[in-house]
Each structure stands twice: as structure tokens, then as C-alpha cells.
Amino acid sequence: MMNPFTQLDGLVAPLDRANVDTDAIIPKQFLKSIKRSGFGPNAFDEWRYLDVGQPGQDNSQRPLNPDFVLNQPRYQGAQILLTRDNFGCGSSREHAPWALEDFGLRVLIGPSFADIFFNNSFKNGLLPIRLDAAEVDELFLQCEANEGYRLAVDLAAQTVTRPDGKVIHFEVDAFRKECLLNGWDDIGLTLRHEDKIRAFEAQRRAQHPYYFA
Amino acid sequence: MAARTLYEKLWSSHVVHEEADGTALIYIDRHLVHEVTSPQAFEGLKLAGRKPWRVSSIVATADHNTPTDHWERGIEDPVSRQQVETLDANMREIGSLAYFPFRDARQGIVHVIGPENGATLPGMTVVCGDSHTSTHGAFACLAHGIGTSEVEHVMATQCLLQKKSKTLLVRVDGQPGRGVSAKDIVLAIIGKIGTAGGTGYAIEFGGSAIRSLSMEGRMTVCNMAIEAGARAGMIGVDQTTIDYLKGRAFSPKGELWEQAVAYWRTLKSDDDAQFDKVVELDAADIQPQVTWGTSPEMVTTVDGRVPDPATVADPVRREGMERALKYMGLAPNTLITEIAVDQVFIGSCTNSRIEDLREAAAVAKGRKKAANVKRVLVVPGSGLVKRQAEEEGLHEIFMAADFEWREPGCSMCLAMNADRLEPGERCASTSNRNFEGRQGAGGRTHLVSPAMAAAAAVMGHFTDVRQLS
Numbered sequence: 001m002m003n004p005f006t007q008l009d010g011l012v013a014p015l016d017r018a019n020v021d022t023d024a025i026i027p028k029q030f031l032k033s034i035k036r037s038g039f040g041p042n043a044f045d046e047w048r049y050l051d052v053g054q055p056g057q058d059n060s061q062r063p064l065n066p067d068f069v070l071n072q073p074r075y076q077g078a079q080i081l082l083t084r085d086n087f088g089c090g091s092s093r094e095h096a097p098w099a100l101e102d103f104g105l106r107v108l109i110g111p112s113f114a115d116i117f118f119n120n121s122f123k124n125g126l127l128p129i130r131l132d133a134a135e136v137d138e139l140f141l142q143c144e145a146n147e148g149y150r151l152a153v154d155l156a157a158q159t160v161t162r163p164d165g166k167v168i169h170f171e172v173d174a175f176r177k178e179c180l181l182n183g184w185d186d187i188g189l190t191l192r193h194e195d196k197i198r199a200f201e202a203q204r205r206a207q208h209p210y211y212f213a
Numbered sequence: 214m215a216a217r218t219l220y221e222k223l224w225s226s227h228v229v230h231e232e233a234d235g236t237a238l239i240y241i242d243r244h245l246v247h248e249v250t251s252p253q254a255f256e257g258l259k260l261a262g263r264k265p266w267r268v269s270s271i272v273a274t275a276d277h278n279t280p281t282d283h284w285e286r287g288i289e290d291p292v293s294r295q296q297v298e299t300l301d302a303n304m305r306e307i308g309s310l311a312y313f314p315f316r317d318a319r320q321g322i323v324h325v326i327g328p329e330n331g332a333t334l335p336g337m338t339v340v341c342g343d344s345h346t347s348t349h350g351a352f353a354c355l356a357h358g359i360g361t362s363e364v365e366h367v368m369a370t371q372c373l374l375q376k377k378s379k380t381l382l383v384r385v386d387g388q389p390g391r392g393v394s395a396k397d398i399v400l401a402i403i404g405k406i407g408t409a410g411g412t413g414y415a416i417e418f419g420g421s422a423i424r425s426l427s428m429e430g431r432m433t434v435c436n437m438a439i440e441a442g443a444r445a446g447m448i449g450v451d452q453t454t455i456d457y458l459k460g461r462a463f464s465p466k467g468e469l470w471e472q473a474v475a476y477w478r479t480l481k482s483d484d485d486a487q488f489d490k491v492v493e494l495d496a497a498d499i500q501p502q503v504t505w506g507t508s509p510e511m512v513t514t515v516d517g518r519v520p521d522p523a524t525v526a527d528p529v530r531r532e533g534m535e536r537a538l539k540y541m542g543l544a545p546n547t548l549i550t551e552i553a554v555d556q557v558f559i560g561s562c563t564n565s566r567i568e569d570l571r572e573a574a575a576v577a578k579g580r581k582k583a584a585n586v587k588r589v590l591v592v593p594g595s596g597l598v599k600r601q602a603e604e605e606g607l608h609e610i611f612m613a614a615d616f617e618w619r620e621p622g623c624s625m626c627l628a629m630n631a632d633r634l635e636p637g638e639r640c641a642s643t644s645n646r647n648f649e650g651r652q653g654a655g656g657r658t659h660l661v662s663p664a665m666a667a668a669a670a671v672m673g674h675f676t677d678v679r680q681l682s
């Protein structure tokens with residue numbers, strides 16, 4: 001069972017870079033963990049801290065990079081991240097959405113996301129929202145100009161509402177939306193089709209035995 | 214029947230069930246497993262009390278964390294060791310078609326061992342918790358990199374939830390020039406379409422230049438489909454595919470082989486199949502490539518210069534370039550051939566197969582590592598590649614050139630083991646990603662072909678390999 005997502009009224013932080021890759025989101029020295037949690041303090045590690053992070057360190061003692069936008073006091077506690085094109089490119093490692101979620105984010109808004117990352121996000125209760133580049137541009141401008149900038153996200157209605165009242169519609173696959181709204185576990189859903197899978201498998205085995213050696 | 218693309222053939226032969234919005238359950242034939250993305254999936258399976266659906270679909274190995282020297286000492290980093298031991302324990306418990314653990318004669322990079330053992334066969338769906346699973350598409354497979362939740366999903370159900378992609382044909386026709394390899398072709402493609410150019414698409418690579426590549430070269434091309442944003446890349450079956458697979462450990466034998474080959478020959482796009490998008494390149498225009506930035510699309514030719522962000526109008530792109538040049542420690546307009554390197558890495562699932570090592574050795578032969586180059590690592594993709602290279606005497610050529618001949622694994626492709634760059638060090642690398650910190654925090658990566666990497670190693674700076682022969 002994953003965290004359901006329905007609505008959120010949250011503080012917004014802007015990460016004004018294109019091609020933010022999974023190695024930037026969570027550097028590989030932290031991937032050696034065999035757990036799913038605890039990655040948040042090392043999200044964006046190389047940008048966030050001035051030293052080189054190692055697993056098992058006390059992150060509260062490390063020097064923060066004052067130039068990194070997410071370190072600014074006004075963005076502490078942000079739950080919504082604005083990004084540019086191709087966010088999440090690179091690896092298929094789910095550590096990236098695990099780290100973002102553990103960091104406190106629930107929504108990502110950008111013009112495009114890398115495909116596998118996009119998929120992985122849904123499976124972890126993290127909602128990636130694709131908007132037109134022009135809409136995203138405006139959100140960046142508004143967010144940077146207004147301290148305490150918040151957005152209201154409603155998954156059921158598929159809307160992002162700005163503080164000035166403008167409502168922006170976004171697209172999401174019906175199936176993914178249902179799963180996220182209800183916090184459904186994909187495996188449980190798939191196993192409802194267990195008989196169909198068995199029948200498919202038996203037929204494939206008969207037709208193409210060389211795949212079942 | 215209407216003309217169909219290879220992707221459509223592979224897709225439709227695996228759909229088990231489809232939701233109203235097009236989300237489909239796709240049956241998975243082969244599940245490749247490694248130590249980094251599987252522990253949480255095995256744990257999830259156990260916690261939910263679920264059994265793996267078909268263990269004979271699983272082929273596993275340890276590759277990302279394993280050291281590439283002093284194997285007799287085991288894995289010294291305790292965190293890496295725990296991850297590898299967790300895989301050992303999980304494989305012991307659930308079983309598999311094959312498991313090649315640390316130090317096994319057939320251990321290696323997951324995308325190298327699948328094909329070389331005939332565990333990757335045309336017409337299969339192949340998944341692995343690793344984005345470079347696109348490599349296997351070289352065999353006309355539908356091969357997807359998946360996340361850990363999906364690894365667990367495939368283990369429990371033998372299916373993957375997917376939506377059908379759009380199709381993109383990248384056609385490369387003509388004869389590539391001397392010194393131009395599969396790596397240069399795929400870097401040129403990414404330079405042209407961009408790292409998001411394939412997002413939402415399954416790419417099929419076609420055209421006479423692709424057809425004339427060996428299976429090793431085709432794997433290099435499909436390997437980097439993901440760097441163009443596509444989850445899957447693929448190439449249709451031809452005689453080259455079939456010849457490669459004959460006699461491999463898990464390839465079908467006897468009558469089954471004949472039956473399989475008859476089916477495999479149908480696994481190519483029909484002549485008049487329609488693609489959603491087509492991109493064309495002329496192989497004759499492709500030169501040896503070198504990346505200059507922190508994304509594979511930031512690439513130019515070896516005779517080119519580092520671009521000048523001041524000439525770029527789009528502010529997001531310009532700032533991205535400025536940031537990349539700052540990270541890379543490069544000034545605009547620098548000649549690529551004036552860039553000196555500190556380390557060279559020849560390896561990774563992109564370029565660690567026998568043919569790659571032969572190309573590097575041909576350049577290294579009779580030459581020596583330049584004095585300013587601290588280290589040249591040659592890391593074969595698998596134990597089998599290593600053995601073959603040693604039978605051909607390639608290791609002697611490398612060692613005579615003062616290159617280090619290592620044990621197989623991912624090594625400095627992602628620097629999860631001890632092989633890594635120090636902050637500020639510059640590397641000519643045959644791997645697939647030049648992201649910030651990819652080969653070690655603060656390390657600077659330039660992606661090149663194996664021959665170009667060897668040329669940089671012996672000259673000390675990027676050099677047009679065509680001038681060395």
C-alpha cells in the first residue's frame with residue numbers, strides 16, 4: 001500500500017535547471033543501502049552541501065551550500081518543486097523518487113520528465129505534473145517574486161490553482177490517477193488477473209517453448 | 214494484415230490485459246537482476262508473503278559494487294559487501310535460471326552477460342532494474358529499464374504495467390568513415406535529437422549503417438537509446454543476429470533452434486510500416502565524437518571546439534551550458550584536441566565487449582600511456598570477455614602500454630566501487646553518462662569511443678584517432 005494522494009496546498013520551491021539527473025537527485029554512494037527510506041537528507045547532496053557526502057554521516061553537522069536554492073530559508077518545508085525540462089533523466093533507480101519523497105516533496109511541476117522516473121514517481125505517492133513550458137515559466141516568475149508562494153493541487157479535478165486564482169488543468173493517465181488517489185498497490189491490482197496471466201503463459205509456452213528453457 | 218513496426222509486433226505478442234486508458238499488462242520473458250536495485254524488491258515480496266512467479270525467467274549477477282582488482286581480498290567496503298551478500302542470500306533462497314556471483318567465471322555487467330550467454334533472445338521482453346536494459350533491444354527484444362517497485366511487480370506477477378509508446382525510426386544510411394564506430398554513431402544521434410528527443414518513444418535503429426554493425430556495435434547503439442530519452446531501443450533481426458546467438462549457453466538447440474529462427478526472422482519492421490516520427494542521418498557525415506558538457510547531448514566532433522554559450526539565445530539552454538562549462542573547467546572555443554586528460558576508462562555496458570577491447574588495443578599497440586595521464590583502466594564487461602581478450606593477447610598489449618587490466622564489472626562507469634575520479638580530474642570514458650559526479654564527486658567525464666579513449670590515453674589529450682593509424 002502506498003501513500004494516497006488527493007489534494008495538497010503546499011509551499012513551492014523553484015529548481016531552475018534543465019536535465020536534473022538521478023545522480024544529482026541522489027548520488028550513488030547512497031545507493032548501497034538495502035532499504036527504501038532515509039535518503040531525504042542526501043537528496044541533491046552534491047549541490048546542497050559544500051563537502052562530499054558519505055553514507056552514515058551525521059548530515060546535520062555538514063556545511064550547507066548557501067547558494068543552493070533549496071537551502072534558502074524561504075523554501076524550507078516546500079512540498080512542491082518547480083523544475084525545467086527532462087527532470088529525472090538518467091538511471092532507473094527508484095532511489096531518486098524515494099529521496100525526493102523523504103525530503104518532503106509530494107508534487108513536481110515541470111515541462112517534461114524522464115520516462116522511467118515519471119513512472120517510478122507514481123509508484124511512490126509522488127505526483128509529477130507536466131505543464132506547458134510557458135505556464136511553468138510563469139510559475140517560476142511568480143514563485144521567485146513572492147515569498148511564501150503556494151499552489152493548490154487537486155488530483156481528482158486535475159488542477160493546479162495559483163494564488164491569483166488562475167486554475168491550470170493538467171493531464172494524467174486515468175489508471176495512474178486511480179491508483180494514486182486510492183493508494184492502490186500495483187501488485188495486488190495485477191494479481192486480480194492471475195488467471196489471464198496463467199493462460200497467456202501457457203499459450204506462450206506452447207507456441208514458443210524456447211523461451212521457457 | 215496491415216504493415217507493422219517491430220515495436221508493434223513485440224508489443225502485441227506480449228499483451229496479457231489492457232485497461233480502458235491503454236495501460237497494459239505486458240508478459241515478461243526475461244528478468245535480469247543485480248545487487249543495487251533488487252534488495253528492496255525481494256524484501257517487499259517477503260513482507261507481503263508473495264512468491265516469485267517464474268524463477269526460471271531470472272538471470273542474476275553482481276556487477277555495480279564489485280571491485281575490479283584484488284579479488285582475493287573479497288569486497289572490502291562493508292556497505293557494498295552487504296548489498297552483494299544480500300543478493301547472494303536472495304538468490305539462494307528463491308533460485309534462478311542462472312546466477313553469476315562475484316568471482317564467478319561468467320560474472321560481469323548484467324547487460325553483457327545476458328546476450329553473451331544467449332539469455333537474451335529475439336522476441337523476448339527483457340526487464341532489469343537498470344536503465345541501460347535498452348541494450349538488449351539490439352536482439353529485437355522489447356527491453357525496458359524498470360524501477361525497484363517494478364522489479365517487485367515483475368517478480369510477483371511476471372508482468373509489467375506499461376503504456377504503448379510512440380515509435381521513432383532513426384535511420385542511418387551510408388558508409389561510416391574510417392575510425393568512426395558505433396559509439397560515434399549513437400553520440401551523433403543524441404547530439405542531433407537531444408537527451409529528451411526520444412522521450413515517449415520506442416526507438417528503432419535502421420538503415421544500412423546500422424545493418425552493417427556487428428552485434429557488439431548494435432548493443433552500443435541500443436545501450437544509449439535511454440540517453441536519448443527513450444525507454445527502449447531496438448534493431449530488427451537479420452543474419453548477424455542469428456549467427457551471434459548460435460551455440461550460446463542458453464540459446465535453443467536442435468529442432469527448437471530451427472523453430473526459433475523461423476519465428477525470429479519475422480521480427481523486423483515490415484517494409485511499409487509507419488512510424489510516428491523518422492529521423493535520418495548520413496553515416497558519411499559522422500566524425501569521431503567527444504562530449505564537452507554534463508549531458509550526452511553536449512557533444513561535438515573531435516576536430517571541433519567547445520561551444521560558446523554567448524552565441525545561444527535561449528536563456529535556459531545558455532545557463533545550462535554555462536553551468537556545464539564551469540563544472541567541466543572549460544573555456545568556450547577551446548579546441549577539443551587541446552583538452553588534456555588525467556584518467557582514461559575503457560569499459561561499461563556501452564563499450565566493454567570483445568570488439569571494443571580490440572579497437573582500443575589496435576590503437577594502444579606499440580604505444581605507451583602519456584606521462585600526464587595518471588591511470589588508464591581497461592575493464593572487460595564480463596569474465597568471458599576477459600578470457601577471450603586474454604586468448605587474443607589483448608591484455609599484453611594493454612599492459613605493455615601501461616594500461617591497467619582489471620577484473621570485470623561496472624567499475625568507473627558509476628564509481629560505486631573504489632574506481633573513481635578525484636574532484637577536478639578529467640577522464641576520457643567509453644561509458645554512457647557524463648553527468649556531474651557520475652565517475653566520482655567533482656570528476657569531469659568526456660564520452661568517447663574505445664579507440665578515441667585509447668588515443669587520448671597515449672597522447673595525453675583528445676586526438677583524432679584517424680591520425681594515429
Ligand code: SF4
Nearest residue numbers: 345561562623626627
Ligand atoms: S556499466 Fe554503468 S551504465 Fe552499465 S549497468 Fe553498470 S553502472 Fe549501469
